[in-house]
Amino acid sequence: MHVTVRLFARLRDIAGAGELRREVPGGATVSTVWSSLMAEFPDMSPYEKSISCAVNADYSRFTATVADGDEVAFLPPVSGG
Amino acid sequence: MHVTVRLFARLRDIAGAGELRREVPGGATVSTVWSSLMAEFPDMSPYEKSISCAVNADYSRFTATVADGDEVAFLPPVSGG
Amino acid sequence: MGAGTAITTTPLDADALVRALDATGIGAVATFVGLVRDNNLGRKVLHLEYEAYEPLALRGLELIIAEVSEKWPAVRLAIHHRIGRMEIGEASVAIAAASPHRADAFAAARYAIERIKQIVPIWKHEYFEGGDVWIEGATADPDNVEAREKAMKAACT
Amino acid sequence: MGAGTAITTTPLDADALVRALDATGIGAVATFVGLVRDNNLGRKVLHLEYEAYEPLALRGLELIIAEVSEKWPAVRLAIHHRIGRMEIGEASVAIAAASPHRADAFAAARYAIERIKQIVPIWKHEYFEGGDVWIEGATADPDNVEAREKAMKAACT
Numbered sequence: 044m045h046v047t048v049r050l051f052a053r054l055r056d057i058a059g060a061g062e063l064r065r066e067v068p069g070g071a072t073v074s075t076v077w078s079s080l081m082a083e084f085p086d087m088s089p090y091e092k093s094i095s096c097a098v099n100a101d102y103s104r105f106t107a108t109v110a111d112g113d114e115v116a117f118l119p120p121v122s123g124g
Numbered sequence: 125m126h127v128t129v130r131l132f133a134r135l136r137d138i139a140g141a142g143e144l145r146r147e148v149p150g151g152a153t154v155s156t157v158w159s160s161l162m163a164e165f166p167d168m169s170p171y172e173k174s175i176s177c178a179v180n181a182d183y184s185r186f187t188a189t190v191a192d193g194d195e196v197a198f199l200p201p202v203s204g205g
Numbered sequence: 206m207g208a209g210t211a212i213t214t215t216p217l218d219a220d221a222l223v224r225a226l227d228a229t230g231i232g233a234v235a236t237f238v239g240l241v242r243d244n245n246l247g248r249k250v251l252h253l254e255y256e257a258y259e260p261l262a263l264r265g266l267e268l269i270i271a272e273v274s275e276k277w278p279a280v281r282l283a284i285h286h287r288i289g290r291m292e293i294g295e296a297s298v299a300i301a302a303a304s305p306h307r308a309d310a311f312a313a314a315r316y317a318i319e320r321i322k323q324i325v326p327i328w329k330h331e332y333f334e335g336g337d338v339w340i341e342g343a344t345a346d347p348d349n350v351e352a353r354e355k356a357m358k359a360a361c362t
Numbered sequence: 363m364g365a366g367t368a369i370t371t372t373p374l375d376a377d378a379l380v381r382a383l384d385a386t387g388i389g390a391v392a393t394f395v396g397l398v399r400d401n402n403l404g405r406k407v408l409h410l411e412y413e414a415y416e417p418l419a420l421r422g423l424e425l426i427i428a429e430v431s432e433k434w435p436a437v438r439l440a441i442h443h444r445i446g447r448m449e450i451g452e453a454s455v456a457i458a459a460a461s462p463h464r465a466d467a468f469a470a471a472r473y474a475i476e477r478i479k480q481i482v483p484i485w486k487h488e489y490f491e492g493g494d495v496w497i498e499g500a501t502a503d504p505d506n507v508e509a510r511e512k513a514m515k516a517a518c519t
Contacts, residue, residue, distance in 0.1 A: 048427035049415065050497045051413060051415055051483065051485055052413060052487070052498075053496040053498070055413075056496070062412070068394050073432075081489045093498070093501050094501070095501050095502045095503050096486045097415065097418050098485070100415070100417035100421065101418070101421065102418070102421075102422075102481075102502070102504055103503075116415055116418065116483075118415065118418075118483050119485065119496070119498055120498035120499050120500055120501050120502070121481070121482060121483055121484060121485060121487050121498075121499055121500055121501075122477045122479070122484070122486040122496075122497040122498055122499040123412070123419070123443060123454075123455065123477070123478050123479060123482045123483075123484030123485070123486070124396050124416070124443075124454070124455050124475055124479040124482075124484075128257065132256060132258055132328055133256055133328035133330070133339045133341075135339070136353070137339070142274040168315065173340070174344050175344070176344050176345045176346050177280075178261050178326070179260070180262035180266065181264065182261070183261070183262045183264075183265075183324075183345070183346070183347055183348075190212060191297075192236065197258055197261065197263075197326075199258065199326050200328065200339070200341055201341035201342050201343055201344050201345070201346050202296065202322070202323070202325060202326055202327060202342055202343055202344075202345045203322070203327070203328050203329040203339075203340035203341055203342040204255070204257070204262070204286060204297075204321050204322060204325045204326075204327030204328070204329070205239050205286075205297065205298050205318055205321045205322040205327075206444055217394070219377070220376070220377050223395075223437070225390070229398060229400075230399065231396070231397055231451070232396065232397050233395070233400075234393075234394070234395045234397065235392065235393070235394050236391075236392070236394075237392050237393075237467075237468070238378070238380075238390070238391045238395045238463065239389065239390055239464065240385075240388055240389055240390065240464065242387065242389035243386075243387055243390075244387065257470065259450070270391070286388035294385055294388070298430075305399065307394065307396065307475060308516070310394075311394070311468065311471075311472050311511055312452065314392070315468050316439070318464060344437075359465070361516075361518030362367065
């Protein structure tokens with residue numbers, strides 16, 4: 044199955060794109076998606092501790108299972124205001 | 125000597141005027157002025173504990189001595205804002 | 206730069222207060238506007254009339270600005286108070302506090318409104334359904350340490 | 363009534379936010395505006411660019427409004443956040459809180475700006491003299507109880 048990965052701020056800079064389409068195994072969690080992303084872009088590793096995530100534009104957990112067609116977003120520490 | 129007494133809000137209503145010219149003895153304090161005012165307008169007595177005063181448009185104390193021509197103001201509890 | 210303080214009979218404009226402040230290095234602006242409420246202590250309010258001892262009221266506002274500068278040196282503060290007749294929903298007081306950082310801007314604006322209610326010689330005459338009454342709040346004494354501490358506490362400092 | 367929340371590329375207007383709020387029974391309006399500062403951590407800032415995950419950022423603002431309604435039921439709150447390029451002195455965020463009484467209006471506005479900085483997926487790209495950097499603040503987790511308590515504490519409640 045496939046998910047759309049959304050990346051922002053420095054993560055977007057590291058990947059060179061704000062949106063990636065990636066194949067993931069059935070039963071994959073957000074964590075699975077993040078791990079393959081780190082394997083693909085080692086420069087993202089420092090974000091392991093500070094990243095948060097969203098699935099289909101709602102706050103989510105890394106333990107959440109993803110489904111085919113989901114939009115999985117990784118959020119570096121925010122700095123709005 | 126003479127002072128100008130300034131009254132506001134309910135004190136003004138009680139006196140029927142916002143400005144009075146009154147004769148005071150030499151060496152009089154703000155307290156002296158207030159006492160004669162209460163004698164003249166007994167309805168002001170309830171304000172004894174809550175009143176504050178100003179001399180020549182500056183915050184003052186009841187113990188302050190007044191001089192000829194001074195403007196002595198009595199301020200009921202304030203309610204701005 | 207407009208006036209940092211005013212006692213005026215004309216409608217207030219919080220935005221104008223903000224524009225009047227020196228904006229150099231500013232990252233945060235907090236404003237407060239007090240409006241005439243349609244009810245008070247269970248009474249249906251029809252309108253208000255504010256009276257001031259104008260020269261002393263202006264002096265009181267300047268004193269508050271000095272107190273704020275002492276406590277929060279980076280804050281620029283403006284306070285305008287309206288007097289005369291005001292209808293429901295109209296602004297009786299407007300405060301603007303600008304600062305490099307938000308904590309100080311909030312604290313200064315909050316402190317200022319508390320101090321206005323404590324020490325500035327302005328009186329509210331409430332006309333309600335069935336009568337009218339002078340509202341009497343605090344004994345105006347800028348040297349009252351307890352009152353000042355209460356205002357600081359409200360400002361969360 | 364205008365929108366209570368917005369993520370927008372157009373300049374912000376705190377006054378418009380206030381006008382958008384239901385004014386029934388209101389006695390106090392507190393606003394907060396965050397502006398682009400000319401310096402940060404000793405760097406001379408040239409301009410900023412804000413990026414958002416827009417649908418989630420809007421959801422975050424709505425969540426903050428819900429949190430405020432839960433804590434301060436009488437408060438009406440509006441939050442607009444600007445994104446895109448902003449010059450020094452321009453407003454990046456505007457908050458308006460209206461309430462019958464001032465304490466709640468101040469607290470709600472103060473709480474809101476803290477929560478924005480904690481949970482809303484917006485990122486600040488700082489262009490300064492000599493380079494540029496993504497500013498990274500808080501890990502966005504609306505369920506983080508400690509963060510929420512910190513925001514409540516900043517709001518002095």
